[in-house]
Amino acid sequence: MSIKPSDFGQAGSTSRSAPRIVVLTGAGISAESGVRTFRDNDGLWENHRLEDVATPEAFLRDPALVQRFYNARRAQLNDVGCNKGHQALAEFEAAWPGEFLLVTQNVDDLHERANSQNLLHMHGELRKVRCSRTHTIYPHSGDILEDSLCECCNEPNLRPHIVWFGEMPLFMDEIYRALDTCDLFISIGTSGHVYPAAGFVEVANNAGAHTIEINLEPSQVRDNFAEQLYGPAGEVLPGYLQQLLSDWQQN
Numbered sequence: 001m002s003i004k005p006s007d008f009g010q011a012g013s014t015s016r017s018a019p020r021i022v023v024l025t026g027a028g029i030s031a032e033s034g035v036r037t038f039r040d041n042d043g044l045w046e047n048h049r050l051e052d053v054a055t056p057e058a059f060l061r062d063p064a065l066v067q068r069f070y071n072a073r074r075a076q077l078n079d080v081g082c083n084k085g086h087q088a089l090a091e092f093e094a095a096w097p098g099e100f101l102l103v104t105q106n107v108d109d110l111h112e113r114a115n116s117q118n119l120l121h122m123h124g125e126l127r128k129v130r131c132s133r134t135h136t137i138y139p140h141s142g143d144i145l146e147d148s149l150c151e152c153c154n155e156p157n158l159r160p161h162i163v164w165f166g167e168m169p170l171f172m173d174e175i176y177r178a179l180d181t182c183d184l185f186i187s188i189g190t191s192g193h194v195y196p197a198a199g200f201v202e203v204a205n206n207a208g209a210h211t212i213e214i215n216l217e218p219s220q221v222r223d224n225f226a227e228q229l230y231g232p233a234g235e236v237l238p239g240y241l242q243q244l245l246s247d248w249q250q251n
Helices: 027-029 056-061 063-079 084-095 172-181 199-205 233-248
Strands: 021-025 100-104 119-121 126-131 137-139 158-161 184-188 210-215 227-230
Touching: 021 063, 021 172, 021 199, 027 100, 063 126, 063 158, 084 233, 100 137, 100 158, 100 172, 158 210, 172 199, 199 210, 210 233
Parallel strands: 021 100, 021 184, 100 119, 184 210, 210 227
Antiparallel strands: 126 137, 126 158
């Protein structure tokens, strides 16, 4: 379906302002690049229980195991690249005349490699580390070892810059402000299992936005979207976004 500018709500736009767009991406778009999703069908994360590698308690109990787990995830990024879906989003953002925010649940850097600009990683980033004492964040591409020293305190206080279960996702105030005023919300490659991200569509609906799910298969919250497109993001996104831009330019 081709969406015309007149189909959008006007939560924050004037009659001729380009619609404000918020995009949410999940594991599906990175999976098309070969990034393995953490959670398997049996609930394990790369053969580990999430309680053993993805909680603050796990890090306190066995920091070496947790560091090895995320070191392996970080190293995997060297073997993958951004795909046509990542590229289509970056190219659309560069051409879109209105406000555009990309929110990702992914902790890889594939959106950055595609040159996305207005980007928020709500679950953290693999190629960053955080001081457990001061919470200072640093770029980091290699392994974190037990004796790796933090730049701010020169002590081995580094942890992955990842939002674990039981921790608050990042940038929530900025995300909700954007959702409250957006005209179009696009969810790409998400399962609809993980909150608060799974609830973003309801916030956008309440703001009067048009909502669309682009996914390999229907998500758990598919019925909350006004429109659904199913197929690989690398195949669906380029044409959809190009048509969206063309429709706006011709209006």
